[in-house]
Structure formats: C-alpha cells, structure tokens
Amino acid sequence: MEIKQAVEKGLMLPLMEAFYTIQGEGTFTGHPAYFIRLGGCDVGCVWCDVKESWEAAKWPVLSVEEIVDGALQYPGRLVVITGGEPLMYELGPLTALLKEKGFTTNIETSGAHPFSGQFDWVCFSPKKFKEPHPSIFEKADEIKVIVFHKSDFDFAEKHAKKVQPSCKKLLQPEWSKSDKFTGEIIDYIKNHPDWNISLQTHKFMDIP
Numbered sequence: 001m002e003i004k005q006a007v008e009k010g011l012m013l014p015l016m017e018a019f020y021t022i023q024g025e026g027t028f029t030g031h032p033a034y035f036i037r038l039g040g041c042d043v044g045c046v047w048c049d050v051k052e053s054w055e056a057a058k059w060p061v062l063s064v065e066e067i068v069d070g071a072l073q074y075p076g077r078l079v080v081i082t083g084g085e086p087l088m089y090e091l092g093p094l095t096a097l098l099k100e101k102g103f104t105t106n107i108e109t110s111g112a113h114p115f116s117g118q119f120d121w122v123c124f125s126p127k128k129f130k131e132p133h134p135s136i137f138e139k140a141d142e143i144k145v146i147v148f149h150k151s152d153f154d155f156a157e158k159h160a161k162k163v164q165p166s167c168k169k170l171l172q173p174e175w176s177k178s179d180k181f182t183g184e185i186i187d188y189i190k191n192h193p194d195w196n197i198s199l200q201t202h203k204f205m206d207i208p
C-alpha cells in the first residue's frame, strides 16, 4: 500500500515529536503522560505555540505500531494525542492499538475536523480561526477556551452552550497575554463559578 493511502486509513501518521512529560493543562494537569504530537494543522491560530507543527510534509510518517512502541518504553499508561490538529487524521487504528496495550487515551483538539478514534478523555479547545465540526460537541469531556482578547469570554459561553451538561468548562490564558488575562479570568470565574481556570503549568516548570 502506498504511504498516502496508509495515512488516509490512519495506519500511518506524520509524527512531529513524542515525549514523556507531565500533562500541564486541563483536568489531567499533574499526571505523567506520553505525548504524541502529529504534524499538520489548517486552523492557523495567530498565537499558536507550536507553529512549526503546521506543515504535515515536514514530518516523518510512522506506522501506528512504531508510534505505540515509543509509548511502551515508559512506565506511564496515559497517552495524550495532540498536534498540530490530530483530528485531521483517522485516529481509529492508533487509538485501538493504544487501548489494546492498556493505555488511557486523551486528545487535545480544536474540533475543526470530523471526530475519529476511541478516547477516554476529549479536550476540546474551539478556535475563532476555524469553526468546530459538529461531531465534537457530544464527545467533549472538557472545553478549554484560550483567552487572548476580552471577546473570548463571550466566545467561551457561546461554545459551552453546545457541549454536554457534564462537560467541564475551563478558561486558559494565552501565554503571552497571561499577565493581563490571568487576573481577568480569576475575576470571571469567581462570578461564573461553573468555569475553572487552566494554566500551562509545564511552562512554569520549564518542561516539554
């Protein structure tokens, strides 16, 4: 089978990097996790902290077996699939193999592409730069909105209306604007206690 067809089927995927670290953001903050960062994103967030991931063709294409072998080298059994935008790919084969090997599977996604894969926890981080695909709303376990502008509070409320009632609601300051917006998020959630704050704690710890 050609590589292009194998990627379409999700049997091979472009891998930018993979690393064992501590989940820095969201509900699983503090948990050791193996991160699988797939290459390629067409969302184009102006403040994206991994712009080098955007061009899929820059990254080697690996089989899902090779990717899962990487994860098996470490003692932790939590995997976070991120990117780039991981839902640009069919994630069924990768997540099926991870589940078969006993991993808990989490995803970080903008939700801008149709949902695929078997996930234990879905972090949905909607973006103004590309509308979410409707398939994400029933799948999201947490909605994590990045606050870069004051209008992002209304954007967060608008998207939070579309997820399941059990979905956790998180506001995370955009890193370069965190001096301004951390305080505003604190005031906001004290007045809107259904929201929680999420910080990029790995950046404070200076770890990947």
Ligand SMILES: C[S@@+](CC[C@H](N)C(=O)[O-])C[C@H]1O[C@@H](n2cnc3c(N)ncnc32)[C@H](O)[C@@H]1O
Residues within 6 Å of the ligand: 041, 047, 048, 049, 050, 082, 083, 084, 085, 086, 108, 109, 110, 111, 124, 125, 144, 146, 172, 173, 174, 175, 176, 200
């Ligand atoms: C790099 S993205 C990759 C996954 C997916 N494309 C997404 O956006 O959810 C991983 C997480 O980092 C967040 N993020 C990216 N750049 C950020 C920044 N400058 N400040 C705060 N969070 C950021 C995203 O919103 C997302 O929740």
Ligand SMILES: Nc1nc2[nH]cc(C(=O)O)c2c(=O)[nH]1
Residues within 6 Å of the ligand: 021, 022, 023, 024, 025, 035, 082, 083, 108, 202, 207, 208
């Ligand atoms: N430690 C750590 N935690 C993270 N949580 C989400 C990340 C991401 O880039 O998807 C990330 C990351 O890049 N590093």
Ligand code: SF4
Residues within 6 Å of the ligand: 041, 042, 043, 044, 045, 048, 049, 050, 051, 053, 083, 084, 085, 110, 127
């Ligand atoms: S969707 Fe995610 S990876 Fe893509 S540009 Fe936005 S933050 Fe970066």
Ligand SMILES: [Mg+2]
Residues within 6 Å of the ligand: 049, 050
């Ligand atoms: Mg990151």
